Amino acid sequence: MSEVIDTVDRDNSLKTVGHISYLLHAIVAVGAVIPGAQPGVALLVVAFIIDLVKRGDAVGTWQESHFGWRIRSVVIAAILYLVTAPLWLLFAVPGWIAWTCISIWFLYRVVRGWMNLNGNRPIGA
Incomplete structure (x- = not known):
């Protein structure tokens, strides 16, 4: 009986961590899509560190x-932003278009993942 309670507690704890992480990701993603609303990468770094630290608990x-x-x-969004950063230096409009597309893709990933978390379903790669 104790193992069942421990498993439920662990699942609830991990789900809470997931909600917090997805919320931080969502704030950053929405801020990246709305001009002038960028909350900064600090929230994303916090969420990233939380995920790295708690990842082992979810194995x-x-x-x-x-x-x-x-x-x-x-990681993928960061790489894409870095690769497309020179577009900002050479041509502002293509840089803006690239970063908007990356931000929309990131927002999609956040929404899709959070919906699966709410449904107690794993997410595919």
């Missing part, structure tokens, strides 16, 4: 995929 659970999903989303 073997349905929530494990969410930690990988959020970590990959941040």
Whole structure:
């Protein structure tokens, strides 16, 4: 009986961490899409560190995929922003278009992941 309670407590704790992380991701993602509303990368870094630290606790659970999903989303977005940064230096409009597309893609990943978390479902890669 104790194992069942421990598993439920762990699942609830991990789900709370997931909600907090997705919320921080969502704030940054929405801010990136709305001009002038950028809250900064500090929130994203906090969410990223939380995911890295708590990832091990989710191994073997349905929530494990969410930690990988959020970590990959941040890493891929960061790489894409860095690769397209020279467009801002050379041509402002293509840079803006590239960064808007990356931000929309990131927002999609946040929404899709959060919806699956709310439904107690793992997320695919």
